[in-house]
Amino acid sequence: MRLRSLALVCLAVLFPACSTRPAPTWQEAGAEPPAWKKAIFAAEKAHERGDLTEAETWYRSAIQEAEKLGPDHQLVAFSVNGLGLVCTDEGKFAEAEKLFERALAIYEKILPGKHPNIAATLDNLANTYQAQKKYAEAEPLYIRALAIREKLLGKEHTDVATTLNNLANLYLNQKKYAAAEPLYVRALAIDEKALGPDHPDLVETLLGYANLLRETDRKAEADKLEARANGIRAKRAPKKTDH
Numbered sequence: 607m608r609l610r611s612l613a614l615v616c617l618a619v620l621f622p623a624c625s626t627r628p629a630p631t632w633q634e635a636g637a638e639p640p641a642w643k644k645a646i647f648a649a650e651k652a653h654e655r656g657d658l659t660e661a662e663t664w665y666r667s668a669i670q671e672a673e674k675l676g677p678d679h680q681l682v683a684f685s686v687n688g689l690g691l692v693c694t695d696e697g698k699f700a701e702a703e704k705l706f707e708r709a710l711a712i713y714e715k716i717l718p719g720k721h722p723n724i725a726a727t728l729d730n731l732a733n734t735y736q737a738q739k740k741y742a743e744a745e746p747l748y749i750r751a752l753a754i755r756e757k758l759l760g761k762e763h764t765d766v767a768t769t770l771n772n773l774a775n776l777y778l779n780q781k782k783y784a785a786a787e788p789l790y791v792r793a794l795a796i797d798e799k800a801l802g803p804d805h806p807d808l809v810e811t812l813l814g815y816a817n818l819l820r821e822t823d824r825k826a827e828a829d830k831l832e833a834r835a836n837g838i839r840a841k842r843a844p845k846k847t848d849h
Contacts, residue, residue, distance in 0.1 A: 642671035642681055649688060658696050665689035683712035687727055694730070699737045706731035722765075725754035729769055736776050748773040764807070767796040771811045778814060783822050790815035806842050809835045 638646075649664035665688050672681035690705035710727045717724060728751035735744035752769045759765055774789035793811045801807055812835040819828035 638681065639671060639675070642668055642685075645671055646685060646688070649685075649692075653688070653692055653695075658692055661692045662689065662696075665692060678712050678715055680712070680716055683709040683716075683723070683727075686712075687730065690730060690734075694734060694737075699734045703731065703734040703738070706734060720754045720757055722755070722758060725751040725758070725765070725769075728754075729772060732776075733772060736772070736779065739779075741776060741780055744776055745773070748776060762796055762799065764797060764800050767793040767800075767811070770796070771814065774811075774818075775814055778818050778821075781821070783818055786818055787815075790818065804838050804841060806838060809838050812838075 645664050645668035649661050649668055652658075652661035652664060665685060668685040669682060669689065672679055672685045675681060686705050687709040690702045690709065693699075693702035693705060706727055710724070710731060713721065713724050713727055728747045732744040732747035732751065735741070735747070748769055752766065752773065755763065755766045755769060770789045770793040774786040774793065777783070777786035777789070790811060794808065794815065797805065797808050797811065812831045816828040816831035816835070819825070819831065
């Protein structure tokens with residue numbers, strides 16, 4: 607599932623806009639415990655509607671239930687990753703970092719080295735590093751996640767575009783414009799082909815690329831991309847009704 611949980615652009619840091627929830631691999635191992643299932647369902651629903659406090663409470667409950675199956679069970683990793691996404695949305699990046707590191711350690715222990723859940727968690731962890739300006743730590747994680755996703759999903763998959771966008775943001779934050787630009791171009795091309803030219807998932811990449819263009823004195827091009835992003839947002843905004 608592709609999530610746009612960080613859409614904030616500020617002058618100091620262009621935060622990554624694309625986080626990823628790993629696939630529910632417990633289905634491969636059998637039925638999940640009812641108490642855990644109830645907690646994780648409630649957590650995800652609360653997160654989807656933006657109630658971060660309730661989502662955090664339910665994710666912590668899910669973790670407790672999952673830990674009854676063992677500290678390294680895949681349900682623990684799934685639940686911990688979910689809580690990490692909530693903490694990321696709350697701006698608790700240091701806490702999110704520890705959670706993603708824990709989830710990654712479990713996944714690397716129980717899953718094959720090139721698994722989609724490992725790639726998703728690498729991406730999420732790199733996002734928290736980037737948000738804290740730990741650029742040197744973030745870059746190899748994005749590169750590793752990109753390699754896994756390209757191998758497993760193909761080079762035209764939207765999850766590949768997610769990592770390309772995040773890596774481009776990383777380079778933009780370091781003013782490595784020549785490295786960032788082809789990544790934005792490629793991410794846009796993938797999403798446009800897979801999702802269409804007016805899909806909301808294009809907005810963050812369009813804005814990131816526009817920021818790069820503005821930083822490299824291409825204001826006219828930047829204005830066009832920003833206008834396109836705003837047009838997509840306007841189309842998706844709920845229409846007001848007269849009473």
